């Protein structure tokens with residue numbers, strides 16, 4: 174292989190490029206990214222950047238020297254617009270075509286939006302800076318969506334002295350993902366600080382005055398942030414023949430087609446550890462998957478390794494650090510196995526079938542969490558891991 | 569090679585400990601601690617793995 178193209182210059186794409194070099198690939202390595210900036214990190218956007226604790230320079234994922242040492246053909250500020258697997262070329266917005274022997278797709282996701290103009294979203298550095306400029310004390314912010322992103326932004330805005338209204342269509346925030354009890358506990362964290370969390374509320378559009386709800390009521394706001402999930406960036410793959418369905422569909426090796434791999438938020442792959450296909454929007458998975466995709470791209474077919482990680486996610490809200498391992502979605506049961514929900518210090522274990530498939534911790538030391546990660550990674554049974562004396566909570 | 573850790577960037581993910589348990593540990597808040605600053609050839613691959621998987625880009629390897 175003499176020409177490898179990586180499309181998407183963020184966590185997953187950078188990890189893929191670095192791994193290719195580490196594994197000894199010394200051919201042409203093109204990294205294409207539509208953002209003008211060198212690879213930067215997104216999790217701090219809704220945390221330290223929004224809170225104005227960090228300046229943007231701190232987001233750089235690598236120093237200029239480290240990047241230069243990768244000897245990349247770096248194409249920033251230019252989007253990939255098409256893929257022709259038959260000719261093995263990627264078309265770029267500047268009209269050029271990049272030939273490849275191997276391709277890694279790492280184009281991530283973009284925010285879902287609502288009808289109407291003028292709302293903020295939070296995905297890029299520009300988004301974060303535009304919002305932070307408006308979060309001055311006394312202003313009114315409506316956040317639509319109380320998922321992790323919306324909750325983090327609400328918490329930062331509250332800290333900055335902004336009046337925050339947090340609107341969530343579900344009866345309990347994040348219930349489908351982390352269970353009713355844990356979702357309720359996170360909801361309480363907003364309410365007890367005076368953030369106006371309203372659940373079971375559908376927003377139909379953004380207006381000049383604020384947002385309009387399903388029942389016609391208008392909630393007035395100076396700024397609106399829409400945080401209602403995201404959509405995989407796969408439009409450039411239309412007509413390529415690749416299978417796309419909520420992400421680029423891959424096998425357990427992260428392979429989408431011959432010599433074409435996908436990694437990060439955009440990739441939907443089969444995770445053999447959980448026996449299901451998944452698309453994960455977590456920072457650590459993006460890097461791990463970029464590495465796995467790069468290794469499998471270079472490997473002989475019999476030497477490829479399935480990508481079978483325990484997904485890991487963290488979120489900072491107010492004084493809480495939330496950490497989650499595994500695949501919590503679609504769980505059958507949640508049980509608090511250490512600590513107490515009421516103290517905001519606990520570990521909750523998640524059961525799917527007869528296995529421990531997830532764990533979520535708030536305010537717990539690393540050692541208390543590691544054993545649960547281990548249980549998930551080894552496919553431990555629920556019976557063996559969770560003492561029967563622990564009272565179960567319904568999910 | 570020398571390992572450098574920017575502890576104020578660390579997000580307590582524990583990924584570095586999984587990659588190289590003899591080089592990294594975590595304090596009670598989960599913040600990473602360096603157990604060894606100098607790593608020899610034999611530990612280099614695992615430390616490079618830690619650099620690559622650290623979600624906060626908080627670890628660096630520097631030549632001396």
Ligand SMILES: Cc1cc2nc3c(=O)[nH]c(=O)nc-3n(C[C@H](O)[C@H](O)[C@H](O)COP(=O)(O)OP(=O)(O)OC[C@H]3O[C@@H](n4cnc5c(N)ncnc54)[C@H](O)[C@@H]3O)c2cc1C
Nearest residue numbers: 181183184185207215216252253280281437438454455456
């Ligand atoms: C505000 C915020 C907070 C977050 N907080 C956390 C957190 O606390 N914990 C956690 O685990 N995860 C968090 N995440 C998620 C984490 O940042 C993502 O999982 C990670 O960035 C995914 O990396 P990626 O490389 O797959 O995709 P992305 O980071 O989305 O990168 C994809 C890149 O490809 C570019 N691109 C798209 N289309 C094209 C094209 N056609 N041509 C060229 N380039 C293209 C995009 O512009 C982008 O630069 C957060 C995300 C956001 C936005």
Ligand code: SF4
Nearest residue numbers: 578579581582584622
């Ligand atoms: S991998 Fe990085 S963020 Fe995670 S504990 Fe280690 S230094 Fe901290």
